[in-house]
Amino acid sequence: GQQVQQSPSSLVLQEGENAELQCNFSSTATQLQWFYQSPGGSLVSLLSNPSGTKHTGRLTSTTVTKERRSSLHISSSQTTDSGTYLCAIDPSGGSNYKLTFGKGTLLTVTP
């Protein structure tokens, strides 16, 4: 079955609102990454956060390893944040070699 489940599948916000994206995984994950895929398709790594809390800019990720969940918080959303946010884990443990991706959350930020 699906090892990485993301919710919501889509989210529409007005500019300035905050977004909370969830990622639940069914396997032990010593590697967890959040990616952003633009509407044009290019994929960028946002954060690597296998445990604890990490911040970068307007992004905050919190991963609770033993509960097998991670969240990505986007504060003060902007229209340029629109795109798909993907969560990925490595169920084989401790490497990037076999990242398993969720289906993503499609975020739309309106002016």
Place this chain on the structure above:
Amino acid sequence: ETAVFQTPNYHVTQVGNEVSFNCKQTLGHDTMYWYKQDSKKLLKIMFSYNNKQLIVNETVPRRFSPQSSDKAHLNLRIKSVEPEDSAVYLCASSYWGGATLYFGAGTRLSVL
């Protein structure tokens, strides 16, 4: 700035033809990957190479064959394409055991 380069951006071909996709990274990484993103946008690992050596080969049909001349290049050849091969193929690189993957812009394959 892009540091993982894929060519071509798009390719349209007919069932049964052979296609080749190229990927080059200028980041000095020693590990490269091919991922497939299907029509439902789900990304799946196909192959991982470390220093020209194959380290991961998922259950990919035998018509797919990766080729690495050095650690900066990882190409993908598909012999006799089939309709279900229509997808976006994404190349990525990282350091061995590194925490971050860097992706190319992808090659969109359409099989008619």
